Amino acid sequence: MRPKQRNRLILAIVIVLFVSISAVLALTALEKNINLFYSPTMIVNGEAPKDRMFRAGGMVSDGSVQRDPDSLEVSFRLNDEANEITVKYTGILPDLFREGQGIVVQGKLAPDGSVMATEVLAKHDENYMPPEVEHALETARKMGVADAEKE
Numbered sequence: 376m377r378p379k380q381r382n383r384l385i386l387a388i389v390i391v392l393f394v395s396i397s398a399v400l401a402l403t404a405l406e407k408n409i410n411l412f413y414s415p416t417m418i419v420n421g422e423a424p425k426d427r428m429f430r431a432g433g434m435v436s437d438g439s440v441q442r443d444p445d446s447l448e449v450s451f452r453l454n455d456e457a458n459e460i461t462v463k464y465t466g467i468l469p470d471l472f473r474e475g476q477g478i479v480v481q482g483k484l485a486p487d488g489s490v491m492a493t494e495v496l497a498k499h500d501e502n503y504m505p506p507e508v509e510h511a512l513e514t515a516r517k518m519g520v521a522d523a524e525k526e
Contacts, residue, residue, distance in 0.1 A: 414511030457515035
């Protein structure tokens with residue numbers, strides 16, 4: 376092998392090695408910081424991570440909002456028309472938060488199966504539905520139709 380060819384080969388190997396190391400580092404960083412979306416049905420089925428932050432969305436169930444009069448703690452039920460989960464949040468809720476509203480929460484799964492939310496996001500007008508929530512509701516409707524057909 377001539378010196379010129381050897382130098383090109385070494386340069387190519389160094390470039391491939393550098394790109395590979397960069398890709399591994401980038402994917403590792405993204406994996407730790409990504410927040411995946413889970414519907415209430417997915418959470419009930421045990422698909423949500425137990426030790427990491429995630430997003431959950433659905434509709435706030437009518438009559439489910441309970442506020443602690445002595446603090447900013449609030450709990451409510453979130454549903455996707457197939458299943459319901461309890462969400463607990465400490466803080467000021469968005470102005471657009473209300474029962475029957477489509478929302479997305481970010482938080483962790485508590486040992487009792489509820490979601491301990493660190494952030495609550497409400498839709499900004501009556502026509503908007505977060506895409507993840509809309510997809511989860513559509514999936515739950517399809518599952519409900521399939522279950523009804525089996526019976």
